[in-house]
Amino acid sequence: MNQASLHRLLSQKGKDSKELFDLRLATNLTLIQKQFFSLYPEERHEKNFKKLLQLLPKLYLERPEALRNQDLQRLKSGNWYQSEKIVGMQLYVEHFNKDLKGLQEKIPYFKKLGVNFLHLMPITTRPKGESDGGYAVNSYLEVDKKYGSKKDLLELTSALRKNGIYLMLDFVVNHTSNEFSWAKKAIKGDKKYQNYYYTYEDFTVPAEFEKTLPEVFPETSPGNFTYIPEMEKWVMTVFNSYQWDLNYTNPEVFLEMLANLVKLTDMGVDVVRFDALAFLWKKIGTISQNLPEAHNLISLFRMCLQVVAPGSILLAEAIVAPTNIVKYFGEGEKRGNECEVAYNASLMALLWNSIATKKTQLLYKSLMHVPPKPKDCTWINYIRCHDDIGLGYENHLIQELGWNPEMHRKFLLDYYCQRLDWSPAKGMLFMYNPKTGDGRITGSAASLLGLEKAIATKNDDLIKESVNKIIMLHGITLAFEGIPLIYAGDEIGTLNDYSFQNDASKKGDSRWVNRPRQDWETISKLEKEDSPQLAIFRTLQKLIKIRKENTVFADHNNLEIYHTGNDHILSLERTHDAKRLLVICNFDENPQVIDSSWIKKLGYFSNGEPLDLVSGEKIALNSALLEVMPYQMLWLMKS
Ligand code: GLC
Numbered sequence: 361m362n363q364a365s366l367h368r369l370l371s372q373k374g375k376d377s378k379e380l381f382d383l384r385l386a387t388n389l390t391l392i393q394k395q396f397f398s399l400y401p402e403e404r405h406e407k408n409f410k411k412l413l414q415l416l417p418k419l420y421l422e423r424p425e426a427l428r429n430q431d432l433q434r435l436k437s438g439n440w441y442q443s444e445k446i447v448g449m450q451l452y453v454e455h456f457n458k459d460l461k462g463l464q465e466k467i468p469y470f471k472k473l474g475v476n477f478l479h480l481m482p483i484t485t486r487p488k489g490e491s492d493g494g495y496a497v498n499s500y501l502e503v504d505k506k507y508g509s510k511k512d513l514l515e516l517t518s519a520l521r522k523n524g525i526y527l528m529l530d531f532v533v534n535h536t537s538n539e540f541s542w543a544k545k546a547i548k549g550d551k552k553y554q555n556y557y558y559t560y561e562d563f564t565v566p567a568e569f570e571k572t573l574p575e576v577f578p579e580t581s582p583g584n585f586t587y588i589p590e591m592e593k594w595v596m597t598v599f600n601s602y603q604w605d606l607n608y609t610n611p612e613v614f615l616e617m618l619a620n621l622v623k624l625t626d627m628g629v630d631v632v633r634f635d636a637l638a639f640l641w642k643k644i645g646t647i648s649q650n651l652p653e654a655h656n657l658i659s660l661f662r663m664c665l666q667v668v669a670p671g672s673i674l675l676a677e678a679i680v681a682p683t684n685i686v687k688y689f690g691e692g693e694k695r696g697n698e699c700e701v702a703y704n705a706s707l708m709a710l711l712w713n714s715i716a717t718k719k720t721q722l723l724y725k726s727l728m729h730v731p732p733k734p735k736d737c738t739w740i741n742y743i744r745c746h747d748d749i750g751l752g753y754e755n756h757l758i759q760e761l762g763w764n765p766e767m768h769r770k771f772l773l774d775y776y777c778q779r780l781d782w783s784p785a786k787g788m789l790f791m792y793n794p795k796t797g798d799g800r801i802t803g804s805a806a807s808l809l810g811l812e813k814a815i816a817t818k819n820d821d822l823i824k825e826s827v828n829k830i831i832m833l834h835g836i837t838l839a840f841e842g843i844p845l846i847y848a849g850d851e852i853g854t855l856n857d858y859s860f861q862n863d864a865s866k867k868g869d870s871r872w873v874n875r876p877r878q879d880w881e882t883i884s885k886l887e888k889e890d891s892p893q894l895a896i897f898r899t900l901q902k903l904i905k906i907r908k909e910n911t912v913f914a915d916h917n918n919l920e921i922y923h924t925g926n927d928h929i930l931s932l933e934r935t936h937d938a939k940r941l942l943v944i945c946n947f948d949e950n951p952q953v954i955d956s957s958w959i960k961k962l963g964y965f966s967n968g969e970p971l972d973l974v975s976g977e978k979i980a981l982n983s984a985l986l987e988v989m990p991y992q993m994l995w996l997m998k999s
Pocket residue numbers: 492495496532599635636677746747
């Protein structure tokens with residue numbers, strides 16, 4: 361039982377909000393203390409621990425009453441984030457409908473599609489020019505003027521709450537921009553704030569770090585340190601040179617960041633996306649990712665936030681190896697006490713592998729290989745986000761298939777990045793590192809899945825095929841356990857946006873190719889004539905509706921994967937009480953057959969032919985084999 365479940369038990373007793381806060385603090389205190397002193401040894405940091413104990417009630421008292429009430433409702437009602445009723449969308453406010461007010465006007469659009477969870481990309485102040493899309497933060501709480509005001513944000517969050525729409529915002533926990541107030545003071549020579557970052561007088565320590573630190577943006581921001589002449593010091597900048605890594609070995613940094621985190625949730629944020637959290641702790645001689653101290657720190661944030669604002673939860677943005685991702689749900693005594701939600705980056709990357717290879721063996725091997733998640737945690741399932749697609753597969757699993765990992769990755773880059781004439785994909789190569797041969801892929805889902813090329817060549821068959829692929833991949837994320845997250849525009853098959861190439865502050869970063877503007881013109885014409893865009897929109901709208909109406913889709917830790925004997929097929933089952941739903945997908949361009957006896961054994965044909973919820977048709981068997989058409993997805997419901 362994790363800490364949240366304990367709090368739920370305690371909250372049934374009719375106590376008032378403040379008493380429940382005290383109980384939560386008492387319940388979490390041992391863990392908080394342990395984690396705090398594991399990072400900040402007691403001999404030196406008792407004073408800081410006392411500061412933390414003073415901070416928590418202060419933050420609680422500052423929390424708006426409406427949110428405190430919501431916290432208690434959520435505590436009582438259970439793990440709301442595991443519901444089948446949640447379907448998400450990710451978007452850049454300025455690319456969607458100008459600003460926060462514009463976004464609010466589009467609430468009816470979300471409702472029409474069935475979306476009730478929004479991830480807004482960073483909206484706080486940032487440097488002019490390059491800012492990594494706002495991931496270089498000048499402030500954690502101040503809304504950038506181009507999006508509107510804090511009042512607009514509060515109006516939006518309250519409108520979203522009224523409409524039953526959850527909100528996720530980023531907490532860029534690993535770094536600030538070089539214009540953040542702390543960085544500015546550090547540049548001016550203030551030692552206190554220089555200690556908020558990893559700063560060094562010469563390159564001796566950085567050189568030690570560099571021996572093992574990988575490079576995140578090798579093309580545009582090689583190395584992990586930047587020299588700041590005004591400060592006459594080097595500062596650690598793992599991402600871009602204008603993103604300064606926060607020094608969490610300093611407890612002051614933790615305390616300030618905790619206050620920022622809580623204040624962010626006080627604006628009505630339901631899910632906090634913990635950005636780049638794998639990087640939170642640095643140690644010479646390591647790659648400084650996924651370190652045990654980082655996990656203690658994240659859990660410490662979690663345990664404190666849970667005491668103050670139990671209705672808000674954390675999402676782990678850990679785009680790391682599959683076996684490392686689940687660790688962000690917490691292990692050992694931290695199990696279920698770190699992040700409630702994590703990006704299912706492994707599934708995402710594996711789906712792209714299956715499209716390119718037309719095979720599912722690596723998908724199966726990897727899914728079977730990942731340890732089960734804690735029962736109170738869940739995934740965000742997505743086919744792509746605002747970032748690149750990394751090829752984070754386990755090498756030994758690729759090898760077990762008889763493939764050479766290096767060559768295999770090269771094939772995938774070639775397939776998606778326009779190096780193979782026959783490939784339908786139109787993606788771009790991102791951060792290719794000639795030293796290591798590593799590279800990642802950018803491109804909108806539709807362009808990567810062939811729609812751009814198919815439309816350009818006016819090839820109707822390819823258009824159809826691409827539409828089916830787009831629907832199938834989204835369908836898998838809708839059927840998997842967790843929250844499906846659609847990237848805005850993908851619901852109408854929006855193609856690559858090449859306009860970033862004409863913008864000096866963006867042209868070095870091809871991730872902008874997959875961050876297109878919302879195409880309201882196409883949307884306004886949707887219902888008027890048949891088009892690939894309409895086909896995608898209508899089908900997703902239908903699948904979302906089906907998902908919300910069927911409790912099998914809720915995350916009851918009820919997902920089973922079945923081997924079918926056909927390497928082109930993915931099959932998984934969701935169950936809840938007597939309800940069962942079997943998902944079957946064909947990743948090949950040819951029709952495929954599978955033996956149906958095991959499906960019969962599962963009882964799908966016991967009461968006549970089962971209904972395929974996707975096509976709305978009953979599935980008849982003319983032989984012992986079940987035929988699945990190219991890129992077809994079946995959702996068979998057991999009657
Ligand atoms: C995360 C974001 C990415 C950003 C990075 C640095 O990975 O998703 O867009 O560049 O963090 O903040």
